[in-house]
Amino acid sequence: MNTEVPPMGQENAAAGSTPEKVKETISSSKAKGTPKLGEDLKEPELSKAELKKRSKAEKAARRAKEKQEKATIGQPDVPNHTQQDQTIAPEPNMRNPASGAPGTKQQKRRRSSTANPQRQIPIRTLEPPAPTVTPAPKKDNKNVALFSHLYGHSRRSTMAGAGKDIHPAVAVLGLKMSHYIICGSNARCVAMLLAFIRVIESYSTPPGNSLPRHLTTHLSSQIEYLVSCRPLSVSMGNAIRWLKVKISEVDPDKPEENAKQDLCEGIDGFIQERITVAGQAIATSATERIQDGDVILTFAKSSTIHQTLEKALHHGKRFKVIVADSRPLFEGKALARQLANLGIQVQYCLLHAISHVIKEATKVLLGAHAMTSNGRLYSRCGTALVAMTAKEAHLPVIICCESVKFSDRVALDSIVLNEVAPPDELLDSDEAGSPLSQWKDTPNLQLLNLMYDLTPADYINMVITEYGSLPPSSVPVVHSLSMNT
Numbered sequence: 001m002n003t004e005v006p007p008m009g010q011e012n013a014a015a016g017s018t019p020e021k022v023k024e025t026i027s028s029s030k031a032k033g034t035p036k037l038g039e040d041l042k043e044p045e046l047s048k049a050e051l052k053k054r055s056k057a058e059k060a061a062r063r064a065k066e067k068q069e070k071a072t073i074g075q076p077d078v079p080n081h082t083q084q085d086q087t088i089a090p091e092p093n094m095r096n097p098a099s100g101a102p103g104t105k106q107q108k109r110r111r112s113s114t115a116n117p118q119r120q121i122p123i124r125t126l127e128p129p130a131p132t133v134t135p136a137p138k139k140d141n142k143n144v145a146l147f148s149h150l151y152g153h154s155r156r157s158t159m160a161g162a163g164k165d166i167h168p169a170v171a172v173l174g175l176k177m178s179h180y181i182i183c184g185s186n187a188r189c190v191a192m193l194l195a196f197i198r199v200i201e202s203y204s205t206p207p208g209n210s211l212p213r214h215l216t217t218h219l220s221s222q223i224e225y226l227v228s229c230r231p232l233s234v235s236m237g238n239a240i241r242w243l244k245v246k247i248s249e250v251d252p253d254k255p256e257e258n259a260k261q262d263l264c265e266g267i268d269g270f271i272q273e274r275i276t277v278a279g280q281a282i283a284t285s286a287t288e289r290i291q292d293g294d295v296i297l298t299f300a301k302s303s304t305i306h307q308t309l310e311k312a313l314h315h316g317k318r319f320k321v322i323v324a325d326s327r328p329l330f331e332g333k334a335l336a337r338q339l340a341n342l343g344i345q346v347q348y349c350l351l352h353a354i355s356h357v358i359k360e361a362t363k364v365l366l367g368a369h370a371m372t373s374n375g376r377l378y379s380r381c382g383t384a385l386v387a388m389t390a391k392e393a394h395l396p397v398i399i400c401c402e403s404v405k406f407s408d409r410v411a412l413d414s415i416v417l418n419e420v421a422p423p424d425e426l427l428d429s430d431e432a433g434s435p436l437s438q439w440k441d442t443p444n445l446q447l448l449n450l451m452y453d454l455t456p457a458d459y460i461n462m463v464i465t466e467y468g469s470l471p472p473s474s475v476p477v478v479h480s481l482s483m484n485t
Helices: 008-014 019-031 049-070 081-088 102-114 145-150 168-178 185-201 211-229 234-248 256-287 302-314 329-340 351-357 382-394 472-484
Strands: 293-299 320-325 347-349 363-366 377-380 398-402 454-455 462-465 468-470
Touching: 008 363, 049 472, 145 472, 168 185, 168 211, 185 211, 185 234, 185 256, 185 302, 211 256, 234 256, 234 302, 256 302, 256 347, 256 398, 256 462, 293 329, 293 382, 302 363, 302 398, 320 329, 320 351, 329 347, 347 351, 363 382, 377 382, 382 398, 382 454
Parallel strands: 293 320, 293 363, 320 347, 363 398, 398 462
Antiparallel strands: 377 454, 462 468
16 A cells, blocks of 8 residues: 655644644745755856856946945045945845855945945145246247258268268368368369279278179268268269269179279269360350450359350450459459459459449359259359349340259259358358347347359350350250260
8 A cells, every 4th residue: 555755844744733834834934045845955056147147246346346435535434325235236136156145245245345434544635836947948949941941960060970981081071161161063073073082992892792882882971971061062963973873883793903993083084074174165165255345244253264264365355354242152252363363354342233333244154053954043142133133234144054063953943952051151250249249149030041042044045065055945955965975
């Protein structure tokens, strides 16, 4: 006969309790959070979603605690149980892993740590105000803003800071150019090429290098030193480009001594053909333009103009020369002195008197620093004024210029392309009480010392070169022809 054994709880309930009492006991156990009858007493495992949810709740509670602590710094610590309860309360489905009940202990622990009135809170004190420092007066900028792109490094006037690889001949040449001991486009170009001959003669190719590659690099450092002393002229730039092409054409298998000798001979040939013989050809052609009784007006000093006037004198022509000059170099003084020593009648004046002496002149002969591809003359500052005054007086303006001074650049004004010399050169050292002696300390006073200006092609009648006489519009043709030969 089968008999059913009642469960343990039911057996105890049946032993001394009525069915109504059993129901009350079960309902009270549910209210206290005890497991139901027949359930496993072990804590059920949480799913991944519940674990993730619990970690988010703990992180939110931790952030809320940190915000609360930051908000209470410098203020009395007044507990706010309502805010803490709302912030730290866990999700209803989250259980404490130790007891199986919702995380009330952790909640109480966090509330008590943040709401402890006995904790000492650091109080931020006001720092004493820093002493007021009067700013130093702003240094007045002495550079003219319109020509700010032309201001580079200050011109080198000593050999201090020169590299060890700078040749002594190049170092001496740089200082002479900086102090205008060597002045003029042709003179600077010839002096540079002669210094490069000295450099090549003392050069030896390092092991593992070839002469065409390493010599070009070695010359580049010499050129950089010269640029730091004074910007290169157009003729110097053309000569450097020619020399680099000549070096690149050297056969690497050729003995070094033979290659160096060929380069030195090539430089001598360049000086002879492109500068010396070219100047003689220009002087011969320009002499034919001078007639007896002419009054020739020139400006500043040009070696080609000096050679032309000297050759015209040797041909028995009688003429007068007016030399106009300007600050700060006063190059015309040397030309006037040289012509007077030759027996030529010379009249010397400054640039501001050009409107008066132009009435006596019959021709205008001008030298050139460079000729641009659009036929404009780039020469010593003041040349444009002389050419425009001569054009107004209906006088022919003749330019004497070697092809080595021709440039492929196109210049529209003298602002983009120019050279700014040190402004102190405008001051007269003999006048101690000059108004400009303290110009650096005078606010809103700036000095501008431009070296060159640009003469439009409309004011030029003829350009005489070693290739013959030609109009300014033929400059780019002659330039391409001279660079290809």
